[in-house]
Amino acid sequence: MNVSVLFFGQITDITHCSHTVLTDIADTDQLDERLHAAYPMLKQIKYVVTVDRKIIRENVVLLDNTEVALLPPFSGG
Amino acid sequence: MNVSVLFFGQITDITHCSHTVLTDIADTDQLDERLHAAYPMLKQIKYVVTVDRKIIRENVVLLDNTEVALLPPFSGG
Amino acid sequence: MQQIFCEGAISPVFIAEVIQKYSSDPTIGAYNIFIGQIRADTINQQIVSSIEYTAYKEMAIEKMHAIRSDIFTKYPMIEIEVHHSIGDVAAGEICLFVLVASAHRKAAMEACNEVVERVKSELPIWGKECFAEEGYQWKKNH
């Protein structure tokens, strides 16, 4: 099972990449854990998580080929 | 003593001119009287009077070469 | 004193030139622009084909000067431009162009709104709505 994870804005300063693919992730809580283990600095950043481009507020089960993204506060305009 | 009187907007439909010069007018009350005598339809129109381009609300004494104007409600834009 | 009257319709190209003029000012963060265009309204089954504008120009320019001063006192403004047509403007053409430039968005929006409001209610300008067939009526602002 593959889950694409996209990184944006100041989060890319921590991840040093804009995109990664994780395997065998059951849900977004587990995804957060795995990312925090890989990038401890993420704990200090405010961000929201999207699943297939919708912002989620609770744990969501991830299916194959789901697109997840970590979005720091927006600053367009 | 000469007083220029300017007419604008729908008032020109009554006066059929944009400008007249009146002589021997003491003040704006007297001016109103003279204009109402010349153009009775003016009584049916809402307008403000300016003296040297300032809107007046009370009777004002007119001096030589004063510029008076009759302004119906504005409709720019 | 700034000239505010343009003979006939205001062109989009002129609007672009005004924006271009300020584009090199790196203290500007926000422009708010209002554009008024002649609508082909139907009034008593007659279609408005153009508006003919006349004005008490000297008074309008003096009054516009006072409005500018008020707005600069009230808001942190960088620039205000007001252009209004005189003479005939056909339906679908532009008759009013107000540009307000400021460092920040909120001031630009509020000031622009207030300038447009005051231009319409305080400048001695009159519009004569000419019908496509024949006749006219004097425009009323609400």
Added chain:
Amino acid sequence: MQQIFCEGAISPVFIAEVIQKYSSDPTIGAYNIFIGQIRADTINQQIVSSIEYTAYKEMAIEKMHAIRSDIFTKYPMIEIEVHHSIGDVAAGEICLFVLVASAHRKAAMEACNEVVERVKSELPIWGKECFAEEGYQWKKNH
């Protein structure tokens, strides 16, 4: 679905073209336009020389579509256009252009204000403020 992103700065000529495009529509009476321009702000004695914008484009386009629908439901609108830069935009250049066309002024002004507010707070776009000397900081919207 409408494309909202422009590579680099938005030119005043492009803005004129958009206005021109609607100028023949005689149901339009008012346009309200907001233009955002990069300010050469000084932050900790460093001058901002440009902003580099990145976005989660697919999500931004979906979200913009939802905002458009909301605005069309809420206001009597004729058209809404939103254009936002992606990539580098230098100080003094334009990064955001919002145009709202309506029959009447009040709807155009209120809708434009709301669109700009929502574009800034709801579209997944990020600005990286690049300093003239060296370094950068991530832009914050208030």
